[in-house]
Amino acid sequence: MKLNDIRASWAALQVVTGIGPIHNETDYDRMVALADGLIESGLAGDGGELSGLFGLVSGLIADYDDKNHIFPVASPREMLRFFMEQHGLTQTDFPEIGSQGVVSEILSGRRLLNARQIAALVARFHVSADLFIEPVSPVH
Structure with a gap:
């Protein structure tokens, strides 16, 4: 060396x-x-x-x-909405996620973020992927 x-x-x-x-x-x-x-x-x-x-x-x-940086406990869609507000972004500002319609479905809870979309958000906002992963409910 x-x-x-x-x-x-x-x-x-x-x-x-x-x-x-x-x-x-x-x-x-x-x-x-x-x-x-x-x-x-x-x-x-x-x-x-x-x-x-x-x-x-x-x-x-x-x-x-x-x-x-302590992030509040929130759902992935709430975290996406939080980052949108913090950065002054609209639903059309996320080509890495999909169309405005796809972003709208995610924000309304009709669609979950997939792995590719989560990776794109992690890269964009420099945060942990955990913020965008839906918690798994325990099976009883």
């Missing part, structure tokens, strides 16, 4: 990206902006040139969220 090479590369990466541990909301906002930029670039998807970097950044964000 060539630690001097790693040290120099790490310093250069930090200068370019600002990547590093998240200690506060300013760091958090910086990492979310980096994750958003990676998604918008189209290079963060499966097999994308920067998918590894996106994975690292998403992990940092998720760890910080788990320790510092």
Whole structure:
């Protein structure tokens, strides 16, 4: 292992990206902006040139969220509605989920989110998939 090479590369990466541990909301906002930029670039998807970097950044964000952001207990559709309100989004702003009609059915409870839709929401909002998974009722 060539630690001097790693040290120099790490310093250069930090200068370019600002990547590093998240200690506060300013760091958090910086990492979310980096994750958003990676998604918008189209290079963060499966097999994308920067998918590894996106994975690292998403992990940092998720760890910080788990320790510092308490989300209320709510159904997946309530969580989707919450994120829509927080980000000023409408039902037509979710092509990754489906048409406006599909989003409407999810919000009304007539349809559940599928795995692909949940993965898209996790990537978009940088939150745990648990927020969008319908709890299973115990069988009696």
